[in-house]
Amino acid sequence: MSVELELLLSFLLLIVSFFFIFFFITGSSKSEKSISAHLPKSYPLIGSSFAIKANFDRRIQWTSDILQNIPSATFVLHRPMGHRQIFTGNPTNVQHILKTNFHHYQKGSFTRHTLFDFLGNGIFNADGDTWKFQRQVASHEFSNRSLRKFVETVVNTELSQRLIPILSIAAANKTVLDLQDILQRFAFDNICKIAFGYDPAYLLPSLTPAQFAEAFEESTRIISARLNRPFPIIWKIKKLFRVGSEKRLQKSMSEVRNFAMNIVKEKKEELKQNSSLESVDLLSRFLSSGISDETFVTDVVISFILAGRDTTSAALTWFFWLISKNQHVETEILKEIQEKSNVAIFEEVKDMVYTHASLCETMRLYPPVPVDTKIAVSDDVLPDGTWVKKGTRVTYHPYAMGG
Numbered sequence: 194m195s196v197e198l199e200l201l202l203s204f205l206l207l208i209v210s211f212f213f214i215f216f217f218i219t220g221s222s223k224s225e226k227s228i229s230a231h232l233p234k235s236y237p238l239i240g241s242s243f244a245i246k247a248n249f250d251r252r253i254q255w256t257s258d259i260l261q262n263i264p265s266a267t268f269v270l271h272r273p274m275g276h277r278q279i280f281t282g283n284p285t286n287v288q289h290i291l292k293t294n295f296h297h298y299q300k301g302s303f304t305r306h307t308l309f310d311f312l313g314n315g316i317f318n319a320d321g322d323t324w325k326f327q328r329q330v331a332s333h334e335f336s337n338r339s340l341r342k343f344v345e346t347v348v349n350t351e352l353s354q355r356l357i358p359i360l361s362i363a364a365a366n367k368t369v370l371d372l373q374d375i376l377q378r379f380a381f382d383n384i385c386k387i388a389f390g391y392d393p394a395y396l397l398p399s400l401t402p403a404q405f406a407e408a409f410e411e412s413t414r415i416i417s418a419r420l421n422r423p424f425p426i427i428w429k430i431k432k433l434f435r436v437g438s439e440k441r442l443q444k445s446m447s448e449v450r451n452f453a454m455n456i457v458k459e460k461k462e463e464l465k466q467n468s469s470l471e472s473v474d475l476l477s478r479f480l481s482s483g484i485s486d487e488t489f490v491t492d493v494v495i496s497f498i499l500a501g502r503d504t505t506s507a508a509l510t511w512f513f514w515l516i517s518k519n520q521h522v523e524t525e526i527l528k529e530i531q532e533k534s535n536v537a538i539f540e541e542v543k544d545m546v547y548t549h550a551s552l553c554e555t556m557r558l559y560p561p562v563p564v565d566t567k568i569a570v571s572d573d574v575l576p577d578g579t580w581v582k583k584g585t586r587v588t589y590h591p592y593a594m595g596g
């Protein structure tokens with residue numbers, strides 16, 4: 194090959210390479226630019242504090258909007274002092290966090306320490322063996338037999354003696370009701386009966402406050418607010434000096450714990466007298482399994498009430514709200530109820546395919562747990578390539594995923 198031809202070929206190769214490099218760089222920077230346009234601005238030391246503060250009251254919608262505008266559905270939120278929090282709505286990542294690599298993503302020491310005063314070693318605040326043990330005992334509560342018994346005894350009584358009469362009277366008198374409040378009371382009564390066989394009678398026609406329920410609500414509200422405090426030292430100082438919200442927290446928590454502890458003692462006595470007691474509640478199940486530490490059993494009960502309380506009522510509130518906006522769905526549900534209402538109550542609900550689907554659809558659009566956070570206990574890489582440093586908060590986002 195002549196020198197001229199070689200030079201010409203090299204020149205052409207150079208031009209073509211330049212063309213591809215230029216095309217690649219401008220192409221990728223365009224897509225990177227469009228991604229970063231959706232991300233909150235971040236600065237040294239303070240990270241995205243301004244954006245976090247500005248969106249604090251709409252943080253679930255805000256993070257959901259970001260995830261929905263990013264092709265990978267994963268982004269890193271830069272918190273002050275270099276702390277990173279990963280948000281993901283990517284199903285493969287979620288499967289990795291909750292299933293495939295489950296043991297690497299735990300509640301972690303920060304959450305555990307923050308919630309310990311109220312939740313102690315209850316399942317919501319436990320990892321490892323304590324968590325596993327509670328999960329195993331509690332899983333029996335969700336067996337077909339237990340659920341059937343629960344629906345036929347507890348839920349049916351609460352429905353026929355409380356919820357339906359209250360709604361019927363309001364309908365007859367054309368009174369306006371706060372349905373969310375009614376459903377919260379309904380869920381609270383049910384979950385207390387299943388958790389420790391106690392009826393707080395929160396859903397009564399007078400709709401008056403019930404001490405245990407109010408104290409539980411106050412404790413939950415203040416303890417969860419601790420998690421969002423940018424400077425945890427502040428709640429710790431308030432706790433030390435027993436002032437402000439921490440003083441109220443101490444009061445409401447001790448009401449809840451004393452109350453629950455008394456029930457634990459009573460139930461223990463009952464079981465001593467009659468070891469073959471046929472109870473549906475979780476407390477009896479734990480006590481019968483040989484656990485006698487009253488503080489631990491109280492922790493178990495508190496976590497369980499917390500788990501079932503707002504989730505159930507939020508799902509039901511959104512369900513009725515959506516039905517009120519979708520007349521054709523209401524018609525189909527009523528039709529199904531009429532067709533299926535002459536069999537036993539448990540079979541009845543099991544076969545209601547359309548109603549079941551409507552509930553699932555409600556929870557897709559408005560998940561009762563819209564976001565959930567875990568802590569990485571070691572370095573990891575998510576399936577989409579996101580690098581996770583040990584100790585990072587990793588949040589999966591059911592609300593963003595269902596939208």
Ligand code: HEM
Pocket residue numbers: 291316317328331387496497500501502504505508556560561562565
């Ligand atoms: C619509 C109703 C409900 C929804 C949407 C819901 C959703 C959830 C979610 C998302 C979690 C976190 C899972 C995880 O981090 O791996 C969870 C945990 C839990 N839920 Fe529910 N839940 C509901 C009702 C209930 C009820 C009625 C009970 C009890 C009777 C209950 C008991 C629990 C328990 C014990 C945990 C802790 C599991 C753990 O840490 O391993 N849930 N729930």
